[in-house]
Amino acid sequence: MPVRKISVVTVCYNPGEILLEAIKSVQAxxxxxxxxxxxxxGSKDGTPDRVAAVLRPGDVFVSEPDKGIYDAMNKGxxxxxGGVIALLNADDHYADAGVLSRVAAAFDSGGTDAVLGxxxxxxxxxxxxxxxxYNSGMFHPKRIGWGWMPAHxxxxxxxxxxxxxxxxxxxxxxxxDFDFIVRAFAKHGLSYTYLRDVFVKMQVGGVSTAGGAxxxxxxxxMLRACREHGIxxxxxxxxxxxxxxxxxxxxxx
Numbered sequence: 001m002p003v004r005k006i007s008v009v010t011v012c013y014n015p016g017e018i019l020l021e022a023i024k025s026v027q028a029x030x031x032x033x034x035x036x037x038x039x040x041x042g043s044k045d046g047t048p049d050r051v052a053a054v055l056r057p058g059d060v061f062v063s064e065p066d067k068g069i070y071d072a073m074n075k076g077x078x079x080x081x082g083g084v085i086a087l088l089n090a091d092d093h094y095a096d097a098g099v100l101s102r103v104a105a106a107f108d109s110g111g112t113d114a115v116l117g118x119x120x121x122x123x124x125x126x127x128x129x130x131x132x133x134y135n136s137g138m139f140h141p142k143r144i145g146w147g148w149m150p151a152h153x154x155x156x157x158x159x160x161x162x163x164x165x166x167x168x169x170x171x172x173x174x175x176x177d178f179d180f181i182v183r184a185f186a187k188h189g190l191s192y193t194y195l196r197d198v199f200v201k202m203q204v205g206g207v208s209t210a211g212g213a214x215x216x217x218x219x220x221x222m223l224r225a226c227r228e229h230g231i232x233x234x235x236x237x238x239x240x241x242x243x244x245x246x247x248x249x250x251x252x253x
Contacts, residue, residue, distance in 0.1 A: 003104040005033040007082030007159075011072035012090035013041035018203075021127075023054055025093035031100040035059060039076040041066045070168040070176040077162055086156045088200065093127070095120070095198040103156050106193050113161040113190040117154035117199035127201055134202075137194045141185040145226055145233035147241035150192075152177040154199035157190070164188055174214060175221035182225045 008026050012019055019038075026036045036056070040047055040063040048063045055061055060079055066072045077085055084107060088094070099117075106115045116139065120130040136150035157165075165184045168176045184190045219238055226233040 001083075003084050003107045005035060005082040006031060006084045006086060006100050006104060006156075007035045007037055007080030008086045008088050008100075009037045009039065009073060009076035009080055010088050010090055011039045011041075011069055011076060012043065012047065013072075014043045014045040015047060015090040016045060017050065019047060019090045020050060020054065021093050022088055022090055023051070026088065027054075027056065028097045029094065029100045030097045031104055033082075034100060035080065035082055037076045037080050038062070039066070039072040039079075040064075041072060067170055070172065071170050074167045074170075077159075077167075080159065083159055084156060085159055085162060087153060089153055089202065091203045091205075092153055092200050095201055099197075099199050102195060102197060103199070106195055107158070110193045111191075112193045113158055114184070114192040115156045116150040116192055116194045117156075117197050119151040119154045119200045119202045120198050121202050121204050124203055124205065127203075130201075131204070133198070137196055139194075141189075144182055144186055145231045145237055147178075147222055147233075147238040149178055149181045150194075151200070151202075152181075153202055155181075156199075157184075161190055165190070172221050172225070174218050175225060178218075178222050179225035179228075182229050182231060186231060187229055 010022055023036065026034060035058060037060040038051060042063055042065045051061050062075065066075065073087065084104065103115050116136040118136055119134040121132040122129055123131060134151040136154060139148050139150040165180065165188055168180050172179055219235065222238055223233060223235065
């Protein structure tokens with residue numbers, strides 16, 4: 001069945017004015033019916049007023065305390081009414097106005113559960129200068145034990161696929177997205193189509209792109225996700241993915 005409506009879920013807490021850039025990029029999409037579901041954790045920085053000033057009829061805004069980013073994602077997915085659901089971080093934005101139209105066309109032609117694309121990274125204040133490109137085309141379910149995953153902000157699923165896989169787990173601090181991918185593609189065997197296309201421009205500096213202690217937590221949680229679902233792995237296999245990140249930086253230099 002052709003894609004008729006796409007829901008974009010954005011979660012935030014005290015995001016500041018940069019959230020408006022994410023909203024603007026959603027509203028600029030040329031696909032006919034795009035619903036924006038914004039789940040705010042009860043921000044105290046004026047976010048509710050800023051969103052109210054730009055929210056379109058049919059979009060959804062909820063501002064209330066939550067149990068963290070993955071709880072907020074689950075709330076947003078539950079409220080989404082589109083047959084296809086995308087996740088867009090509050091400090092990221094779509095690469096151009098045609099992204100969701102290309103995604104819809106891929107769903108329509110492929111009969112797939114998921115469409116994967118690429119992400120480019122930028123430093124705060126320089127969104128048009130890419131410092132790295134995350135190539136989701138290198139993902140394969142057989143590589144999950146090596147820590148390989150598609151770019152999460154450029155992973156778009158049908159609502160039916162979300163219902164099959166279930167919620168993001170809130171007992172993971174950082175790597176619930178990886179656990180979700182393990183369940184989606186290794187356990188449930190979701191089908192996917194990859195488009196060699198940049199879907200999202202992503203600002204560095206978030207939890208998942210931080211260093212030091214955050215990397216240690218991510219590594220431990222990724223090992224846990226694999227082991228809980230019977231994926232063969234070890235710490236050395238997981239850490240080998242950092243070489244890929246270095247190569248991506250070299251290619252962009």
